Amino acid sequence: MSEEKRRPTPEEKAQAAAEARAKAEALRKLREQEEQGAEAAPPAQEEAQAQAADSQEEVAPVAKPVSEMTPEEKAAAKKAAAAEAIAKAKAAKEAKESAQQGDGASSAEGADAEAKAKAAAAAKAKAAAAAAAKAKAEREAGGSPADGGDDDAKAKAAAAAKAKAAAAAAAKAKAAQATGDGAEAAETPKAPSKNQPYLDKYVLRITEKFGKEVLEASYINELAKEVPTLVIQNERWHEIAQFLKEDGQLAFEYLSDLHGVDYEDRMEVYYHLYSYKNRQSLAVKVKTSREQSSVPSVMDVWNGANWNERETFDLLGIHFPGHKDLRRILLPDDWVGYPLRKDYVQYDEEV
Amino acid sequence: MNQNILTTSVDTSSENGIRTEEMLLNVGPQHPSTHGVFRLVVKIDGETIKEAIPVMGYLHRGTEKLAENLNYTQIIPYTDRMDYVSAMTNNYVLCHAVETMMGLEIPERAQFLRLIAMELNRVASHLVWWGTYLLDIGAMGPFLYAFRDREMILDLFNELCGARMTFNYMRIGGVKWDAPPGWVDKAKEFVQYMKKELNNYHQLVSGNEIFISRIKGIGKFDTSTALDYSLSGVMLRATGVKWDLRKDEPYCIYDRFDFDVPTATEGDCMARYQVRMAEIEQSLRILEQALEQFPSEGEVIGKVPRVIRPPAGETYVRIESPRGEIGCYIASQGKDKPWRLKFRRPSFTNLQILPTLLQGESLANMIVILGSIDIVLGEVDC
Incomplete structure (x- = not known):
């Protein structure tokens, strides 16, 4: 151009x-x-x-x-x-x-199911494949990207189990995914995670001090080495961050990572904290809207948040009120738009 | 870029009538001692640095954005180009994140190959640091020795995966290529050679009076500052924190080998020098054991689905790269491409403390301090 x-x-x-x-x-x-x-x-x-x-x-x-x-x-x-x-x-x-x-059904899901169906057809009769495709579509509809919460995972696992039963004929084609989901489904009701007591402790400490409403969700993230994960209310995040660091029992003095994710219907900022004192990890998520995305800055709590917040602002356009020097860090100051947003359109056609 | 980040002042009303003036000095973007394209705007009053502002992004390629349109195997070569001095650890952290999500089993032989590759790369990376750091300070000779010996590691990598720096060696579930016949013996030979060479390095530099007086007590900070600034790796260990993810959150098969986590307590450039040199020794120790126990046969890649689709959800894993804690976050929606991929880059995070360290320092110490942080700009800018 x-x-x-x-x-x-x-x-x-x-x-x-x-x-x-x-x-x-x-x-x-x-x-x-x-x-x-x-x-x-x-x-x-x-x-x-x-x-x-x-x-x-x-x-x-x-x-x-x-x-x-x-x-x-x-x-x-x-x-x-x-x-x-x-x-x-x-x-x-x-x-x-x-x-x-x-x-008709030519969406991404449909295409996905079609591909799966093809694979099944190679091994089995066409009728069985069609059933499998249908079940798969059902399953995907059940596990659509709604909430990152525990309920969602459970619902998904249940849907996966249903789909598995329905599509027994096509099990071979789906073996890879089914085993992954199946293992997850089997684990959830089994033994509670070794980190469950820690999660309970964190939840208790926080709710004791700030009340129940500050925690939007709390769960063990099985996919991330069972890290206890808290979803914290946006407005209260700064004081809770302070508490997480300064409380003698929690003592999360180290911020390992901070970044944002665009989920199309909302933004999330993900924090990975670590306590060298207790040798424990904690993941925190704070949600915000896409239109007026802002999350309180924790730069005064952990200095290491400084550049990470700038990077998140630079690439995702999330504002961090309270940050002392919030400006772009990787992109030029006159860049237009936030590239990691899902609806980003490149403005400068010369690039 | 950043026109108005600093302002200077002219003072004509000083007591002795001498006109003093603050000056803005641009270090970089093309400066040999930044080892890449990195710009430092420093405000100096005579020889003293009043303020320093790092400006980066010259090497920003948007890896995280690109990754959203690539499948997981296709992302691996991009990780080579982040920390190009230690690409093996970058390869590993991505594979490790995906494997953690999918719960994949990695065959024994692949684990060994990965570990050996990563440790060799750690030695190579520290050698690059050692050579170039001394070059920055003004010693030419060590650079030549360091690069001579690093070349041997790169030759080993070349035999292993056909590339000297951008390896693209690891795959989700294992590694791409098995070690060619005789490779393990060559690696063993190298380890013995390197052990001897390391002594020579110490003889040549570590006890040198001029060198010690140049770096001792410079760029000092304590443990709480290090934690506050999210520093990791050598930067943290040099302040006395015995913390190494290889030991404390074991990944791969590091828990099978004997090694120490070297630390120092002073938190200055000298301490960081000592810790890095001791780490080379420990890496050689790990290598010696791993090469000895290397399984004589076995698969190099596990049973992996043809299309890699981690389950919907998110993960964050972190491992110990030569520069510190490198992390990988993946948000997946169950598709073959990541919804969001984020790398926690140790160079980027460790660099944050630079303005604080430089404040009030002499200009002559600037490069000494910058060099001791050990950054790779490909990783800072990602």
């Missing part, structure tokens, strides 16, 4: 990008019109086009006088352009999705 590769000043970058985008937009419009001529476009596409046209109008005044703008205006223009890019991507996605809906 990049025609000009001269000096990469921000103004030129912005202008070049805007021009390129306008051109691409025009091309796309042309193509869409052609398509419309060939066959009746689905309504979603029309909508997308309308939206795209809207955003093009928006961008037109931005593209021209960019060299005369003040820095604030430039920043605003950049933001607008980024927002527009996201809107465009969304519209495109919607159009695509609605087009796909016509085909």
Whole structure:
């Protein structure tokens, strides 16, 4: 897309990008019109086009006088352009999705099940494979990415067991996954984890001091070497962090890792703490919304959180109120957008 | 990038009438002693550093973003390029994370190969550090010796996996290639050779008066500061904390071998030097035992599903890299690609203490302190 590769000043970058985008937009419009001529476009596409046209109008005044703008205006223009890019991507996605809906079950899950079904068919009769695919789809629907909690894991395990029974004929094709899930299902009701007493202790200490409502969930994470995991209320996180570090019984004086995860419906910040005194690990998760994501900074509790919070802000756009110097760390200061967000659209087309 | 991070002041009203001025000095991004592209903006008043601000990201390739569109086996070569001085541990931490999630069994022979590769790599990494650190300080000779001996390790790796630095050797469930015939004997030979060489290193440098007076008492911090700044590895052990994940949270088969965790109490550059040198010795000790017990036959990769799909959920594992604690977090949604992958990079975290250490230091000590942290920029920027 990049025609000009001269000096990469921000103004030129912005202008070049805007021009390129306008051109691409025009091309796309042309193509869409052609398509419309060939066959009746689905309504979603029309909508997308309308939206795209809207955003093009928006961008037109931005593209021209960019060299005369003040820095604030430039920043605003950049933001607008980024927002527009996201809107465009969304519209495109919607159009695509609605087009796909016509085909029936061609979603990712369907494709997955199809692949599985194919594998089964090689070994077994086609009827059995179809049953397996159905069961698999059911199972996946049951274990859809909703909550990272214990209940979810249990529900998933149960669904997996059901699917296993239904798809006994196709067991061979699914052996790999089934054993993984099966083992997990078998373990859960068996012996409680060796870390369960520690988890109980942490929960007790925290609820004694702060009340029950500060803990949104607490469980043993079987997948992470059975680390006790707490999900803590966003608003109270800072004081609890202080408590976790300073309480004589907990003494989590070491912050091993801090990072964020974008789950599309929410953001989560994950902390891995360690107590050298008690030789115990603890994982903490704090949830926040995607639109106004903010999690209290714990930089004054553990100094090691400083750069990690900056990195999380840089790549995911999570704000950490209380941080003394929250600015980008890996990307340039004038970067637009947060790359690790799932809906990130690259703004600068020259990169 | 960061135009307004520092401001300087001019003082014309000093008592003796001499005009003093603070100065901004850019160290890097292209500076031989940063061993990569790393920039330090230092505000100096004469020879004294008032403030130092690290600027990084020049090597940021977005590994974590790229990984979200790759399947797990495809991510392994990307880990080689993070800490390119010690790629084996990076390979391992990713595989270990996935294996932990899936509960995979690793065959005995593969465990040995992994451990031997990681320990050889630890020796190689510490040799690079030793050579370049002395080069930074002003001693040319040690660099040549260190790189001569490191080359032997790289040759061993070359025979093992066909690459000198970016190995791509480990796989989920084991390793890609078995050791070629005669390789174990060569490795044994190297260990004996290296033991002798290590004595020579100590003879050449460790007791040198000039060297000791150069690094003793410089860049000092205590245990609570180290913990507060999330320091790990040698940076932590040099303040007296006996903590090594190989020993304290054993992974691979480290619990089968005898070795010590060297520590020092001073927490200065000298202490870090001593701990690293002692670690080479301990690694050679582990290698000696592992090569002796190396199983004569067996599989090098376990039974692994053709498509690797860790169950939905998240994991965080950490292991001991030559630079400290390297961690890997995976959030999986049961697909063949990670939903989110995050590496806890020891170089990045250890570097955080640099501005604090440099404050009030003499400019001449800057490189001595930076070198003693032992960073790899590929890992800092990820």
